[in-house]
Amino acid sequence: GESVGLHLPTLSVQEGDNSIINCAYSNSASDYFIWYKQESGKGPQFIIDIRSNMDKRQGQRVTVLLNKTVKHLSLQIAATQPGDSAVYFCAEKGEWKTSYDKVIFGPGTSLSVIP
Amino acid sequence: GAVVSQHPSRVICKSGTSVKIECRSLDFQATTMFWYRQFPKQSLMLMATSNEGSKATYEQGVEKDKFLINHASLTLSTLTVTSAHPEDSSFYICSARGPGGGLGHRGYTFGSGTRLTVV
Numbered sequence: 763g764e765s766v767g768l769h770l771p772t773l774s775v776q777e778g779d780n781s782i783i784n785c786a787y788s789n790s791a792s793d794y795f796i797w798y799k800q801e802s803g804k805g806p807q808f809i810i811d812i813r814s815n816m817d818k819r820q821g822q823r824v825t826v827l828l829n830k831t832v833k834h835l836s837l838q839i840a841a842t843q844p845g846d847s848a849v850y851f852c853a854e855k856g857e858w859k860t861s862y863d864k865v866i867f868g869p870g871t872s873l874s875v876i877p
Numbered sequence: 878g879a880v881v882s883q884h885p886s887r888v889i890c891k892s893g894t895s896v897k898i899e900c901r902s903l904d905f906q907a908t909t910m911f912w913y914r915q916f917p918k919q920s921l922m923l924m925a926t927s928n929e930g931s932k933a934t935y936e937q938g939v940e941k942d943k944f945l946i947n948h949a950s951l952t953l954s955t956l957t958v959t960s961a962h963p964e965d966s967s968f969y970i971c972s973a974r975g976p977g978g979g980l981g982h983r984g985y986t987f988g989s990g991t992r993l994t995v996v
Contacts, residue, residue: 805988807987864926866923867923870919
């Protein structure tokens with residue numbers, strides 16, 4: 763089936779440093795991308811999203827970059843804090859009312875923040 | 878904001894029995910519900926999509942007779958794992974989408990998940 767992401771890496775960063783989490787997607791029909799944070803035993807929590815007609819979007823301490831040419835998505839977290847430790851998933855969605863109109867998750871990256 | 882309540886949070890059942898998981902949208906009408914399954918240290922895998930009043934659409938490889946989905950109202954969807962076996966032990970998560978296309982994070986609200994253990 764469709765897949766987003768090719769790895770399940772673990773990223774360790776020092777508290778206060780910036781984190782960069784990468785993701786590759788495979789479906790050219792996707793027009794909407796989302797980053798989620800998942801803490802152990804909980805459901806995914808929305809972080810930030812971006813439409814396919816954009817290449818950058820900023821939120822509070824987070825930035826998402828989209829490169830459609832190479833089908834690459836990244837999440838940047840500024841001044842990483844211990845509370846940011848979690849698994850981060852990129853996800854993609856296709857156009858509304860098409861067969862791709864569903865959120866498909868990538869394999870995830872485990873972020874560990876070292877105090 | 879939009880809230881989705883999922884119950885139970887944890888359930889242990891004996892092999893061969895059936896388990897029902899409920900997902901309720903508390904403050905919006907969930908025209909579409911999505912059900913995911915997540916094994917330890919893995920990603921969320923979409924199992925099926927259901928629109929209110931219609932039969933669910935299952936992803937490839939998901940047994941529709943084993944994972945029964947009901948979406949009879951705009952606020953409630955249920956997933957029933959029938960004749961559960963230990964390999965069905967997993968974390969099941971629902972996601973509800975309101976009307977209007979679901980653009981933006983408000984369109985997709987996730988439940989807190991159900992940890993199913995089949996013994």
